[in-house]
Amino acid sequence: MPGSAPSRFVPSKDELRWIERWADAGVGHADPRSDRPAFSIAIPPPNVTGALHMGHALNNTIQDVLCRTRRMAGDEVMWICGTDHAGIATQAVVEKALAAEGIYRKELGREEFVRRVWEWKEEYGGQIIGQLKRLGCTLDYGRERFTMDDAYAKAVLHVFVALYEKGYIYRDRYMVNWDPGLGSAISDLEVEELEVTDTLVSIAYPLTDGSGEVVVATVRPETMLGDTAVAVNPGDERYRDLVGKTVTLPLLGRELPIVADEYVQPGFGTGALKVTPAHDPNDFAIARRHGLETINVIGEDGRMTEGAGPFYAGLTPAECQARVLEDLRAIGLVRKEEPYTHTVPFSHRSGARVEPIISLQWFCDMGRLAEPAIAAVEEGRVRFTPAKWGEVYLNWMREIRPWAISRQLWWGHQIPVWYRDEEIHVGLAPPEGEGWEREEDVLDTWFSSALWPFATLGWPERTPELEKFYPTQVLSTARDIIFLWVARMVMMGDEFLGEEPFSEVYIHSVIQAPDGRRMSKSLGTGIDPLEVIDEHGADALRFGLLMMSSTQDVRFSADRIDQGRQLVTKIWNATRLVVDRGGRAGLPAPAPATLADRWIASRVARGVEEAADLTARFEMSQLAKLVYELVFDDYCDWYLELLKSGEATPDVAGFALEQILALVHPLMPFVTEECWSRMPGAEGLMAVHPPPVAPGPADPAAEAEIDAVQEVVSALRAYRSRRNLPPRTRLAMDPAPAPAVAALDPVEAADDAARPTLVATLLPGGRSIHVGPLAEAVDPEVER
């Protein structure tokens, strides 16, 4: 590279060029017929509606580091690329867009609406794939998959039918989490418990025989309309005589049995519990034990049903609550009202307060599926990093509950079930004959995501891709989808391929906003990775994110991005210097000629070894720190200074630079590719350059010597600084300084014993040094 090259690398200009070059050279393309060892990673498929956020940027940088490293090492790398149809999110986005034009989903009808979603997907979906390219990610873009592709849909239906036939999937009228905002059931994992302060109301239920009353407490008086019993603890003396009697439900006049159930805590409230089987999971269980009637009073539309009686039907629960309280007060049955703080379920998807209701839904029993997936982690076939997440996974798996898999949406995999009167048909194809109607519900998005590592490779066909690249090696993700996604992939992989879909799960940091809040668009705390890329370059962003990443949550730090940008500039300028001094690429390893050469060879050797170790252990911030220090401290601050003074040789400098570029490339692909291309003798892309090798063996002797040199030089500089001497003051030193010391700093040997003004003493091993005038050599201030 000519010395007249600009003193900075300009990412905005050069990065786009390299993205094209990599694509043209097929860098991300995987060949299933290759003889090379396979290395594969399945990207956590971003939502089609998604845009790159910091979490994606970090996660995909990590995956790209791993993929690039393995590719350079000679593996056939497939980084599986694609997006997720994200049922709820996508349907919501399109619905909103249509509503802006005054078009409503229900008016369009299902078929037309789904067509519009596809249209939207073709036009706006998947922009994140382009953004991943900007980040420098070497995915196999030519094999981009979508969880609603025909082939993928086939896999989904196949799995549904197979699990149905095994008896794992079944339909039941059961209590589910109903999301009134969404108009759909959601799974337990999509429910978030939030603390709220409600009013705990005590209501008197008169005994039917007129002999008194039983007082119950509730935070949801409106649900009393669906009460079908009052329960007390069997050991509760106060109520022993009442068990078997009945009370009359106020407002509706229904007669309710008083039952005894262990669930009831005698110490809570009055010790008597109103039982609303249709709207409380505990009450539902009590009702099943006692064969009680269940009466729905809140419907799927989130309003009171006919079951609530003519005065209340049609109201929202909140309106109904006010009305019920008013009516109860009017007849004098409210005994107490007090504030009460407890947790209440809210939908993670819509934010609405979840209504537990009884509904006819499809479920998947997870017990049997979980067994091999538990063993996989217990027996170490799947390993989590950090290891604690393996425990979290196991704790959840060991108490796994049935999964509510049906969703009352239109966008998704429609459940392959047909009904005709009492008949039911479950199959890949519709049944023969007239009068069949297909199940309207679709599957939970995570049901299809669970198949990602193999459905993307063509399963259930036995494709060459599947043969070569399943199972994958690593799954990298954040902890929030360990249950939703990771666990389910393991279960499905075990069930359908007989093998876990990956052996390593790396759980990376969550990047928070600089103030410690969650980074989110709605909070206004998001930082757009693309803006960072535009401003500082993808390499700087990648490096900064790797530096930030950790085993815990971290705040986004603009300083780390700066550090990355500075490293980019440093590498760029170091390359300029080396090229100027005659450094070349593509040489066979030259024999180190000087002490400095032996030293940098040793440093690079150490760096290469440590980098491999850190990469294998997913120590990304340590890896970033290592390359930073190797470039700045070793190569630039000391070695290149020695090169300028003639204490090192250009061949070794060039060779070491080539290796350093190769070492840094997986982290910062753009600047390293650019620098490589500017080294005389460089051929081919750095992206497929062989892995870095040391220009020589680790050399402890050379390292010890240079350590000593560094100490002397630092001491000299500190001495000058303390004395406020001009920086380049020449000092005479006795004994004569080592050539490397003299080269790095303007010192001269004291040739006249009467004249020396400075003493530097290197004791064996280079550990003890005095720097200062002879007269001060014993001064503790100076002694080091």
Next chain:
RNA sequence: GGGCGGUUAGCUCAGCGGUAGAGCGCCUGCUUUACACGCAGGUGGCCGGCGGUUCAAAUCCGUCACCGCCCACCA
């Protein structure tokens, strides 16, 4: 109610049994022909509190205090 994690320099974080580290900030010098997105030299921490183990503890154990996250069906 269970479980996990955090508390280290002004800020953001590493380190996790052997004399306290980085980046940024701050102070002093430097237009040294790769780089001022730079170079050199500095300032700055009883490593949350209290106990304990050890020759030796940010580092291991116990406990307390805040902060955060996950799981959980007490009206």
